[in-house]
Amino acid sequence: xxxxIDHIVFDIGKxxxxxxxxxxxxxxxxxxxxxxxxxxxxxxHDWNLEQDRGRTWEEAEDLLIAEHPDRxxxxxxxxxxxxxxxxxxxxxxxxxxxxxxxxGRDVTMLTNFASDTFRHAQELFPFLKKPRGVTVxxxxxxxxxxxxxxxxxxxxxGLKPEATLFIDDSYPNVEGARKAGWQAVHxxxxxxxxxxxxxxxxxY
Numbered sequence: 731x732x733x734x735i736d737h738i739v740f741d742i743g744k745x746x747x748x749x750x751x752x753x754x755x756x757x758x759x760x761x762x763x764x765x766x767x768x769x770x771x772x773x774x775h776d777w778n779l780e781q782d783r784g785r786t787w788e789e790a791e792d793l794l795i796a797e798h799p800d801r802x803x804x805x806x807x808x809x810x811x812x813x814x815x816x817x818x819x820x821x822x823x824x825x826x827x828x829x830x831x832x833x834g835r836d837v838t839m840l841t842n843f844a845s846d847t848f849r850h851a852q853e854l855f856p857f858l859k860k861p862r863g864v865t866v867x868x869x870x871x872x873x874x875x876x877x878x879x880x881x882x883x884x885x886x887x888g889l890k891p892e893a894t895l896f897i898d899d900s901y902p903n904v905e906g907a908r909k910a911g912w913q914a915v916h917x918x919x920x921x922x923x924x925x926x927x928x929x930x931x932x933x934y
Contacts, residue, residue, distance in 0.1 A: 735913065735932055737889045740827055740861070741874075741898035742841040745917045747819050747855055754811035758804060772798050773808045781844040784871035812847055816854065822920025824857055826927070826934045831860055833933070839864040840883050840896070842873050842903075863887060874898070875906025884910070895930065897923065 743749040751769070759765040769775075772794060781790055787809045794805045831837050838861050841848065845868035852858045865883040872879040884891055891911035898904050899917045907914040915926040927934050 733892045733913070735895045735930060736893040737836045737838065737887070737895070738830055738932070739883065739889075739894060739896045739907075739912075740823075740837065740839045741896075741900070741903065741917070742839055742843065742851070742858065743816075744899040745820070745897060746824055746827065746858070747816050747851065749816055751808065751815050753817060754807065754814040758807050758811070768801070768804065772801055773805060778808075779842070779873060781847075782842040782867045783873045784845070784868050787844070787846070813850070813854070816851060819855055819857070820920065823917070823923060826920060826923060828857060828860060829934050830932075836889075837861040838883070838887050838889075840874070840879070841865070842867045844868045874900070874903040875909075877906055877910045880907050880910035880912060884912075895932070
């Protein structure tokens with residue numbers, strides 16, 4: 731039987747706010763095949779993840795431009811048009827989080843996010859300032875699913891791992907939390923999250 735839950739930790743991207751780099755790049759690189767090639771070979775997921783680990787955008791851009799000088803404008807467009815990649819919040823899951831906070835639940839956030847774009851996100855989506863606090867990977871140079879980031883979050887916020895519930899859209903990140911001794915659920919949508927919380931006895 732699961733332990734009592736005292737702490738609830740939310741991921742952010744694709745749990746509370748939408749994220750999709752194809753939104754601006756469907757305009758910047760209209761051809762589907764070329765755009766897919768660009769994301770698989772130039773501005774890749776792994777490249778972007780290093781900004782979440784703390785690498786500066788300047789370093790990141792310089793690295794790729796040295797390798798792909800003919801793609802300089804498109805490479806710089808990734809950071810330049812980041813705002814378009816986060817077009818809206820997920821109202822259902824935000825409402826759940828806010829309700830938990832209003833009830834007096836201990837809510838924090840743990841996210842893979844570059845430091846500067848996270849601060850921008852907080853201005854765009856003020857509800858990101860409502861939880862007790864947040865661990866941003868880019869600030870501490872650790873990323874999910876490294877067990878160390880969960881352990882640091884638990885230490886910094888005084889969480890009991892076995893009494894902590896983590897909510898993330900990524901299976902590897904959910905598994906990372908479980909390896910750290912947390913309870914965790916995979917986020918699909920708000921309705922699924924409600925069912926998961928019901929099953930764990932968490933009113934929202």
